[in-house]
Amino acid sequence: MPRIPPRLIQSYIFGGSIRSHQCLRPSRTATASLLRPLHTSPARHSPGVEPPSPNDAGDEPYVPLRKQIKDELKRRKAAARNPSSSPPNASAERLPDWELTVGIEIHAQLNTPTKLFSVASTAPSPTPNTNITPFDLAIPGSQPIFQPTTLIPAVRAALALNCTIHNTSTFDRKHYFHWDQPAGYQLTQFYRPFATDGHITLYEHDGISPEDCPMVTIGIKQVQMEQDTAKTITTTDADGSESHLIDYSRVGTPLIEIITHPHLAHPRTAAALIRKIQTLLHSVNACVIGMESGGLRADVNVSVRPRESASVELGQRTEIKNLSSYKSIRDAIVAERTRQIDVLESGGVVLGETRGFSVGDSETRRLRAKEGEVDYRYMPDPDIPPIIIGTDLVTRLSETLGTLPDAEIGILVQEYGISLKDALSLVALENGGRAEYLYAVVEELRPFLPPAAAAAGGIVPLARKAGNWVLHELGAAANSAVEAGNDAPLFDDEGVCVVSPAQMARIIYHVERGAITGATGKELLAGFVAAAGDGKGAPITSGDEVDAVIEREGMWFKGLDEEGYKALVVATREDRIVEDVRKKGWEKGRGKIMYWVGRMVREGGGGVDAKVAEGWVRRALEEEIGVDGKKGE
Structure with missing residues (x-):
């Protein structure tokens, strides 16, 4: 087979065609090129059209493929920095002629050992339909028994969201029929939820839209407790047909539903709100399973209206169900906003309906219509007495809530001299466990301070260096251990690090006073991390002290003259x-x-x-x- 010139191969890749006398045939239909985003020149040939010869007069100069890829990457980075250069409805946070309004309903699984109205375990089970009781399956005659332990994380979550906790709340039946709801109704708190009137403040470092900077406050309408549904597992049979299998182990798992006011006006801020709420719920130990593991889901209500409209009413809203990632939340809002604007600009009417969205989609899809409010026939549950929350319980939980992420970041930045970027990482890692570890390391370093500096409270220089070791060097040591085949966790389930605060402080102290080099300190740290696993290549065994290892391995610094x-x-x-x-x-x-x-x-x-x-x-x-x-x- 004759060699095909690179020019013709490039023509095939970008245009989908090639000269007919070569081994690749011209395309009969217009096919999308795999590298279509790199096709930037209008002079390029179209699919099915024979490309001009490299020697034809007036042909554009040849551009190497590698250069085209680099130029395209530069163009995309420039477009990301300057959203105005992108199509107006594609990713812009604010449109000049249209106003976006978003409200969000967040469903989060509570950190409890039992279900909401039964003693069945909420722990994941590898065997389907095992964590169940007669009430979970709606067996006639079975009765709901409210589990008081489920109330503790729910109240902690509401307090973290600055809500008012009501002394009395009730449960209601929300009627609808679906295979994942064996009773034909869901137990929720529609009329009298246990918490209302909260708010959450987002700052620039939370990743909000530039239009909302430096801060924006989103109102929380209410927080209510409710049951989760069964898990549906869809399988494909040999003949291509689908089967739906039901695992009732999840039925009755306690959830909280957080309903915001429609105060959101930008897609990026909406995604930042979900991220921050998840961080808050983790920090108070209310919900430990995040969005990435299916423990937190969001329904988004989207509407648009013209900015010059004199009407104070919002546009017709649509609901996008079961969004399970931060990116899908932002992308779904952008896609639905674009769809509604296109409908209105073409003279159409936006219908109230429920829509779906999947990761990677560019459009939302219609699931079902909503002809006005859905009639769920809410009614108070006659079998569940009112839930009474004592003021003493609320006071006790408020006092033991701990330091919330925003306050933690302020402490790290202002008192410890940590950069804002590093402070955000410390608070996020191990659900705040990395920041707690830093505090312990700093306390171990205090005795090494000169008396004058200690008297003046001069811990900041050492704290800043400790922050670098705890965040960056400890992370690098853990990555090296993983690459060596040692996947032992850096922190155990109790939040204890494999390198004790005393050991870390001793390494930092020796490096700072010049007794060992920085490279030696990193080698020591990597050795202690490796020793927690299989110890491959580490000159350290469990129980070794830092000074003993340095002495035994001859690591003390002997400087050049x-x-x-x-x-x-x-x-x-x-x-x-x-x-x-x-x-x-x-x-x-x-x-x-x-x-x-x-x-x-x-x-x-x-x-x-x-x-x-x-x-x-x-x-x-x-x-x-x-x-x-x-x-x-």
Whole structure:
């Protein structure tokens, strides 16, 4: 077979066609190219049309495929930075002619050992239909028995959302018939929920839309307790038909439904709200199964209206059901907003209906109509007495709620000198366990402070360094252990780290006082993490102390003398580094300076102090380029 020129291969990839006398045949129909987003030139040929010869006059210059890919990536990054360059309805947070209104209903599974009205376990079971009682299956004659332990996490969640807790609440029957609801009704709190009138404040660091910055407050209408439904498992038979299997183990699992007011006006802020609510629920131990594991689901109500409209009424809303990721929430709102705008601009009418959306879709799909309010025939349940919540219980739970994420971030930034970005990560990791670990490490470091600094409360410099080790170096050590085949968790179920706070503090102290190098400290940390697993390649065993390992392995820092540093500077010198600093100056050339320092550290055999090495590098540069902190001539 003759060799096909790259130009023709490119034509096939981008246009779907090639010369008929080659082995690839012209396309009969217009087919979408796999790399269609890279097709940027209007002069390109169309599918089914023979491309011009590379020698034809007027043909556009050949552009290598790799360059096209790089240019396309640059274009996409630029579009992400400047949303106005994208199509108006594609991803813009705010449209000039239309106003978006969003309200959200969030269903979160409570962290309880039993179901809401039975003693059946809520723990996951590998065997279907095992965690059930007669009441869960709606066996005639069985009665609901409210489990008081389910109330504790529910109240903690409502307090975290700044709600008013009512002393008396009741349960109602919400009637509808579906195979996942054996009783024909769901027990919920429609008329008298246990908590109402809350709010949650979102800040810029929560990832809200720029239009809502620096902060926006979203009202919480109510929080109510209710039952979950059964789990439907869909299988495909050999003949291609579908079968629906029902696992009733999930029926009756306690949920809270959080209903917001329609205060959201931007898709990104809506996704940020769900993320923050999940973080809050985790922080107070109310709900420990997140959206990524199916323990939190969201229904989104979307409506649009013209901005110049004098009417104060909102547009007709549609509901998008069962969204299970932050990205799907934002994408679904954008897609439904675009659909409603297109309908109204074409003279149509938006219908009240329930719609669905799947990850990767660009449009919502109709599930069922809503001709006005659905008649669920709510009625008070005659078998469940009112739920009485004592003021003493609410007071006790308020006092033991702990530090919420926003307050925690403020402490880390203002009192410990941690950057906002690192503080957000510390609060998010291990559901706040990483931040608790940092506090313990800092306490272990306090005795190492000089008396004058300790008296003045000068823990911030050491706390900032401890934050770097706890977040970045500990994470790097854990990643190295995983790559080596050791997948032991960094923190156990009780939140205890495999490296004790005392061990971490000792490593940081030795590095900071120059007793060991930073590289040696990282090696020690990786060894302690590896020892918690199979210990492969680690010179450490369980129970070893930091100082004992350093002594046994000969890790104490033995620095080079003056002649050693001079020789190492000469051995690692590169002309390009000197020229770069000469042209750019000290500030812009700092990257090259630190590269030189890095080479000295790597080639110094563990005897190089990076700070001392930087001083020798700068001295050598000053002698060569003849400047003192100024840009080279």
